[in-house]
Each structure stands twice: as structure tokens, then as C-alpha cells.
Amino acid sequence: MTAETIQTDRIPRHLQQAMQAIAGAGAQLAAIIRRGGDLAAAVGTNSDGDRQKALDVIADDLFREALASAGVRWLASEEQEETVALDPQGSLAVAIDPLDGSSNIDTNVSIGTIFSIYPAAETGEASFLRPAREQIGAGYIIYGPRCAMMVSFGEGVQQYVLDPDSGRFLLAEARQELPDCAFEFAINASNYRHWPQPIRAYIDDCLAGRDGPREQNFNMRWIASLVAETHRILIRGGVFLYPSDTRKGYERGRLRLLYECAPIAFLIEQAGGGATDGLAPILDQRIKALHQRTPFIFGSTDKVTRIAVYHDLPEAEVSALFGQRGLFRA
Ligand SMILES: O=P(O)(O)OC[C@H]1O[C@](O)(COP(=O)(O)O)[C@@H](O)[C@@H]1O
Ligand SMILES: [Mg+2]
Ligand SMILES: [Mg+2]
Incomplete structure (x- = not known):
């Protein structure tokens, strides 16, 4: 059995495998970002006409590989023109912005990954072209001074923080509420x-x-x-x-x-x-x-x-x- 990448006691059972994959790839990406190097090098243009940086492509590959054996049937990525078929037996569809905030890569400012989970339909398009309220889970990973994940499965928001010793995302806040008085x-x-x-x-x-x-x-x-x-x-x-x-x-x-x-x-x-x-x-x-x-x-x-x-x-x-x-x- 592979090591747990995120504490699972508050994650619905049918989403645990996908969340393990997302957390594992997120921890790997955090390590790549920490190490540095020429991650902001221009490498091409995506289907949207956005300039792609080296880290956009690294992140896209990492999450796709991790999700390929995690019960996910369809993947939609900001970096890919079409949906990608993963496991035909999978019951989930995952949409991902593998690397958000690309313009900040070379400035060492916080960047992230955003993900969204739907039940899989028969085709990739049918899995994602639907009311946004039909998401069954969504969250992001922030690669900042601390690497953290905010995620919701429809019953409040949980915050996890990546523990640098064990490499696992551990629950840090069981119910994150948005303060309503900030100017x-x-x-x-x-x-x-x-x-x-x-x-x-x-x-x-x-x-x-x-x-x-x-x-x-x-x-x-x-x-x-x-x-x-x-x-x-x-x-x-x-x-x-x-x-x-x-x-x-x-x-x-x-x-x-x-x-x-x-x-x-x-x-x-x-x-x-x-x-x-x-x-x-x-x-x-x-x-x-x-x-x-x-x-x-x-x-x-x-x-x-x-x-x-x-x-x-x-x-x-x-x-x-x-x-x-x-x-x-x-
Ligand atoms: O450079 P602008 O126009 O202020 O836009 C900034 C916005 O663009 C984004 O970087 C777009 O995301 P990507 O980096 O994934 O393309 C957002 O994170 C950010 O809010
Ligand atoms: Mg983005
Ligand atoms: Mg992006």
C-alpha cells in the first residue's frame, strides 16, 4: 500500500483516492517549486493563447499522471484543449488549473493549483458542461511560505497544511469560515x-x-x-x-x-x-x-x-x- 498523502478522516470515502492523488502531486510540485531553477522559462502557448511557462507544463504532467490511476475517468485541464480520457472504470471527472498565477513564478510570490470534482458522465464534455453547482468537491493548493490546501466536499471548508517532515497534508482547520467584516x-x-x-x-x-x-x-x-x-x-x-x-x-x-x-x-x-x-x-x-x-x-x-x-x-x-x-x- 502506498503512503497516505493527506489525512483522510474527513474526506468522503468515494473521493479519497482522487484526493490522495491530488495531495501527492501537490506535495511533489511544492518540492519542485522550493528547489527553484528556470521554472518560468517560456515553452509555448496553450489552446487559449496563453503563454505557457515551464512550470505550467510540469504541473499539468504531474497531476495528469497522478490522477490516471485514482478512479478518475475524465480530466479537463486549463492547459489542454480537449478533455483527456483516463481510467474507463473511474467514476469521477476532475477539472484542474494545474498552475495558477503563472506570472508570479519568477518572482517567488505564492502560486497555486485549483481543482474541481464532478461525477463522471459517459463523455468528457458531458462530465464538465453542466451546472457549476453539480460539483461534489473543489479546492486549491497554495504554494506559499506554507504549503496548504483548502477543500470542500459540500459540508464546509477544511484547511490542511503540508507537514514538511512526513510529506502529508494534515488537518489544520476543520471549518474555515469567511470573516464578514474586512475593509x-x-x-x-x-x-x-x-x-x-x-x-x-x-x-x-x-x-x-x-x-x-x-x-x-x-x-x-x-x-x-x-x-x-x-x-x-x-x-x-x-x-x-x-x-x-x-x-x-x-x-x-x-x-x-x-x-x-x-x-x-x-x-x-x-x-x-x-x-x-x-x-x-x-x-x-x-x-x-x-x-x-x-x-x-x-x-x-x-x-x-x-x-x-x-x-x-x-x-x-x-x-x-x-x-x-x-x-x-x-
Ligand atoms: O495579470 P492580471 O490581468 O492582473 O491577471 C491576474 C489573474 O490571472 C491569473 O494569473 C490567471 O491564472 P493563470 O496563471 O492560471 O493563467 C490569476 O491567478 C490572476 O488572478
Ligand atoms: Mg489560473
Ligand atoms: Mg494556470
Whole structure:
């Protein structure tokens, strides 16, 4: 019998084999990242037109090999154009962003792996092109100063930390709850001029701080690594926005529904937060294409709800300077 790579007592039995494979590959990847070397070397372009770095390809190979004998019938990877058939006897389908935050590889900033588990259907496409709410498990591994995994199987969120001595992920938090009072937002503000008006209005009001309609100062963060951003928000609250914008190719935002937004939305809802495309819950969406993108907003429920309200405001109100905007001024 091979050694356990993750403590299994809180993992549903039918998902344990797949989780052992994910944790084992994650621990191996953590070791590769720690060792360093030329992991950010450009090696090609994936089907989405994204530049691939050496570590993107290493991670993709590692997870595919690990999942091939773990009860998984279908694999969908951000790095592959089509689904990959693994074990015909497998009962699961796994979608994966093997390496999230690729632009940070050479800067030694936290990067991650995002995964999502569905019941397998007869074809690869049918296994993944379905309502996002049909996930039966989702999580991420963060390769940071500590290597940790946040995962949910539909009954709350658990946090595991990789123990460097045993090489096993050990339970560190049995029920991770998203704090609902943080005055922190995360957005790539260099795209301000390309954003839709409701997003500009929301951020304008945050930036106006105590002098604006929110009467409250806010802090800002942008790591450009969705996993690291999610980890911070799960630990200390706040809100994340990657809206659609007017740049070519960003009409539906940047992040991918199947590999990034659906699993993060599953975790965030399970931790008591909200995740939408600006208006509607991400988990209410039906995934229509493997590499489909979506605007993505998630975090503390009150903040996510407030952003949806900005989308419903009349044009005149949302375009007004914050000083004249009546919204939320009771
Ligand atoms: O560089 P930008 O436009 O700020 O985008 C950053 C976003 O892109 C991503 O790096 C996309 O993920 P990949 O690295 O898997 O392509 C997210 O982790 C991050 O939130
Ligand atoms: Mg990603
Ligand atoms: Mg990636």
C-alpha cells in the first residue's frame, strides 16, 4: 500500500483516492517549486493563447499522471484543449488549473493549483458542461511560505497544511469560515479605464474612503494570483473583482469558469461568502464551453451584494461623481 498523502478522516470515502492523488502531486510540485531553477522559462502557448511557462507544463504532467490511476475517468485541464480520457472504470471527472498565477513564478510570490470534482458522465464534455453547482468537491493548493490546501466536499471548508517532515497534508482547520467584516478589496486597478461603469463607481466609492458615501477607509491588494487572493480573503475577509472590460479578449473578463471561478465559488459559498459574475451566483451558471471565461466577484456576502446593487442603479446615478451619488447615504 502506498503512503497516505493527506489525512483522510474527513474526506468522503468515494473521493479519497482522487484526493490522495491530488495531495501527492501537490506535495511533489511544492518540492519542485522550493528547489527553484528556470521554472518560468517560456515553452509555448496553450489552446487559449496563453503563454505557457515551464512550470505550467510540469504541473499539468504531474497531476495528469497522478490522477490516471485514482478512479478518475475524465480530466479537463486549463492547459489542454480537449478533455483527456483516463481510467474507463473511474467514476469521477476532475477539472484542474494545474498552475495558477503563472506570472508570479519568477518572482517567488505564492502560486497555486485549483481543482474541481464532478461525477463522471459517459463523455468528457458531458462530465464538465453542466451546472457549476453539480460539483461534489473543489479546492486549491497554495504554494506559499506554507504549503496548504483548502477543500470542500459540500459540508464546509477544511484547511490542511503540508507537514514538511512526513510529506502529508494534515488537518489544520476543520471549518474555515469567511470573516464578514474586512475593509479590503482586490482588483487590478491598471484596467480602471476599461471597466464597466458600475465597477468604476464601486471602486471610486471605496477610494473616497471616509470622505465618500461609504464613510469608511479601505485597503487594496493585488497579487495577480487568484489562489493567493482567495486564501487571504478566506482567512481575513474582503472582496475580489475581475470584471469584464473593453480590452479585446476581456469581454467576459479573464478568469475561466470551469477551472478557476466554479471551484473558488464552491469554496467561498461553503465558507459563508458569495461569488457572482457581478449579478448572478457563479454556481447558478451552466458551463457551456471548457475554456469559457466569466467576470468574477467574490468575498464577504455584504460586499458582493453591494456590487450587484451598483449594477442595478440607473445610469445617471452610477455615472455621478461619488460626491453626488445618493446610494447608501441613508
Ligand atoms: O495579470 P492580471 O490581468 O492582473 O491577471 C491576474 C489573474 O490571472 C491569473 O494569473 C490567471 O491564472 P493563470 O496563471 O492560471 O493563467 C490569476 O491567478 C490572476 O488572478
Ligand atoms: Mg489560473
Ligand atoms: Mg494556470
